[in-house]
Amino acid sequence: MAGRFITFEGIDGSGKSTQIHTLAETLRASGHDVVLTREPGGSPGAEEIRRLVLEGDPDRWSAETEILLFTAARRDHLERTILPALARGQIVLCDRFADSTRMYQGLSRGDLRGIVDQLHSLMIGREPDLTILIDMDPAIGLARAKSRATAEERFEDFGEALQKQMRAGFLALANEFSDRIRVIDGARDIDTVAADILARVEADLA
Numbered sequence: 001m002a003g004r005f006i007t008f009e010g011i012d013g014s015g016k017s018t019q020i021h022t023l024a025e026t027l028r029a030s031g032h033d034v035v036l037t038r039e040p041g042g043s044p045g046a047e048e049i050r051r052l053v054l055e056g057d058p059d060r061w062s063a064e065t066e067i068l069l070f071t072a073a074r075r076d077h078l079e080r081t082i083l084p085a086l087a088r089g090q091i092v093l094c095d096r097f098a099d100s101t102r103m104y105q106g107l108s109r110g111d112l113r114g115i116v117d118q119l120h121s122l123m124i125g126r127e128p129d130l131t132i133l134i135d136m137d138p139a140i141g142l143a144r145a146k147s148r149a150t151a152e153e154r155f156e157d158f159g160e161a162l163q164k165q166m167r168a169g170f171l172a173l174a175n176e177f178s179d180r181i182r183v184i185d186g187a188r189d190i191d192t193v194a195a196d197i198l199a200r201v202e203a204d205l206a
Contacts, residue, residue: 006131
């Protein structure tokens, strides 16, 4: 049988990475065959591109160059990880996918959404079956993200203004793709958020 492709989205520091790992463990404990992956990354080639786009100075790349890099990483990830897993009937849980590119590269430095969508249609041609969007106050999310103190802080270094823009953009995207995007209030305690996500995913799998 065909697998199920579920993605997690949200601004930096929204808690999606914690929640996607919790969901993977819960689904596996229930007997589901789960592949947990991420973007950019998820395949050897895409992980190399990840280092290029997430590290270094905020102005290292133009938005147009970023779109091409993210699309190249996503194509390799799709070919080598996502599609083979779905063909095996597995549940693929992916931390970010095309919706993040629609937001971060499509809106952050000009109106480039049209270019993102054209490349997606040409090179990817696949949307998730379900997307969990964890909504979070931008100031709280940014403080969480910066507290991690990793090398991958290029987008966090754009500041709170970008996070506010991204939050508004993600919520607008939820209206645009209301058939697959489910908005989760990330301001609640971790266990409550996890239970809400699990209920949405179980309903989708059923």
